Amino acid sequence: MTNMDPKGLTRQPPKRLHAETQAVYPRAVDGRFRRLKWAVMTFCLAVYYITPWLRWHRGPYSPDQAVLIDLEHRRFYMFAIEIWPQEFYFVAGLLIMAGIGLFLVTSAVGRAWCGYACPQTVWTDLFQHVDRLIDGDRNAQMKLAKAPWGPGKIARRLGKWSIYLLISISTGGAWIFYFADAPTLAREFVTLQAPSIAYSTVFVLTVTTMWFGGFMREQVCVYMCPWPRIQSAMLDEKSLLVTYKDWRGEPRGKKSTDGAPLGDCIDCGLCAAVCPTGIDIREGPQIGCITCALCIDACDGVMEKTGRPRGLIDYVTLEDSAREKQGQSATPHWKLIWHARTLIYLGIWSTIGAALLFALGTRQHISIAVSKDRNPPYMILSSGEIRNAYAVRWKNMEGRPRKMQLVLDGPAGAKMWSEDMAKDMAARDLTRIIPADTTSPLRIYVTAPAGTAEGKLSFTLRALDQDGGQVSYDTRFDAPGAE
């Protein structure tokens, strides 16, 4: 070794890949955004818990749960809409709309999803309220965290974690009701009669809820979630952000020491204390800011007390912040929303929505699928007639039995009969009653006179009741080639 640099001989701790996790004890705050957050949280939780219990009458043949993902029978019910697996593109379309909807919301009002409606935010908020309920507000929590373990602390921790567990179990528990008849499953669940997948689902969701909501919290947003990264690519100087107006607040301080004028910020630190992700918004826009606006509430309260105008921290674009600095008035919020990007997203979003609605309104409630026998492709009967066989599936996607007619369009003289009838009843059409919400498989035999050449053949399925409907399926008729 020749390197004798004395600095090289000192021990240094190894580099860490991320910052040391700082526990966050957000302080309670009241204000208009806090109240909005309460409302959104109540709404989201209500939707989540109540939806599976809503009833929707669909007649005797279908379940009466308003929203039901019936994996067992491969049906998806959502109020008046029933979706079969092959119509899953409706769900895919909804998911695409949800994605573009996020872009739309982001371009209009910034990270509102993160701040108000994201389940991680909602449940974290809920758990933080539990913390305050059991341990008291920020200072009490910090004191308790530092306190040595004793009976009091153990009792409080056990109490808090029990409530965590209760919330987690009911979160996981509510999820399974979307996949089966809620009242039945609830009864089965408590009497230990439910299928094991129900229990394992509840267990997994209980663990994840407890872990993410109770302990991981803002770390999920900062380290695990891809959305903040995507958002940082979507935000620009025209995006609505929670912004500290440094031109107004700085230099911050309680009392000027050298007589120089101070900014509006009295450096009370309340904005950082109330932050659920533990950041200081005065450092500027950052990935940890979920724009929940609780710091705005906190700062507005302080500004009111100190007799200064509200909005030192406010929802404002970087562009407007600069404009205000020069004494110009900011763009009103309603005007901000209507810029090109928002309108483009809105256009894409509504086009997909309209296309889905159109498809939903015009979709057929009957369907037919034909698979032709290829082994053997054709048969010669003793009379010399050529026979082909087809597996025809009649689909009745309505919640009532329907009378349907299958009509053959094929070579001249071709006739069909099915496995459930005798050959001498062969005809160009067959009529059957298809049970509600069912696919009926039927084997169809088609004969054509000797000498018929191979060619096209199609089946048309017609509903014979008032609602009607007609679908066709093109297939082929095989015959021996000319010898």
Added chain:
Amino acid sequence: MSAPENEHAGPRVDEPTGTSTMGHEWDGIEELNTPLPTWWLYTFYACIVFAIGYCVVYPAIPGIKEGSHGTFGWTSRGQLASEMDAAKAARAPVLAALDATPIEDLPKNPELLAKAVAGGKAAFKVNCVPCHGSGAAGSIGYPNLNDDDWLWGGTLTDIQTTLEHGIRQPGDAATRTSMMPSFGRDGILKPADVQDVVSYVRQISGQEPGNASAQRGAALFAANCVACHNPDGKGNRMFGAPNLTDKVWLYGGSRTAITETVTNAHAGVMPAWGNRLSPATIKMLAAYVHSLGGGEAFAATAAPAADAAAQTATSTGQ
């Protein structure tokens, strides 16, 4: 640069990377101390703990004569056996119902019939495909089971009998049996006579117009063939004598093929499956073959019955 450095001076920090070294060096090459990430390490330990547990619970440790049995004595063979038992138990009610139902009554129970057809399809793949083909379309000498031409009868009962006792099986009293003479080879007919008979057969099957040869053949046919093939040439199922007037030919309908048949005769055989398969399996096979589109004596012929069948269709798939 000045004093030689002690090789065991303890770890130092490597400046370019800011990482401490392990404290040893070989010819100036040092090793940086870059420990595994904690989460990785604990996952690794957890895996070891899991593996030990696994080795205890499952048979994992090999021995000289036999390996360890694990806590619960689990074996893959045992699992297969229990799954097979479960499958057997699931099938048992259907098989019992099949045993209790005479085959001619099967069409009265559409649900059971459907299950029998499905089971027969599987049994067919195992037992019948080598001769009759996977689509049951047969080949030269092996009957096509999809068509409506039957040597020994095409009702459920007929098919069941054929399956159970086989064709031309010595030692089975009830086997289907018959023997066509080798008219040419044994000198019963002279080669020219054989050609005349062939002309006649091709005439009655509509493949050739009548001519003098066929006229001579008609007389020879009446003298030699009608006992089995009937005066009208439509065959006789009692002897498995094929209908010679239709368009289906087991050994081919060309002049060459018929000449070969009349000269040397054919006598196809089929095993007596009653010796090998259970009665229920034979019923399922019969139901499957009957369902291929050529089955005779179809039970319910009226459309309303068909409606009922459609209504009881149980599939709710897409």
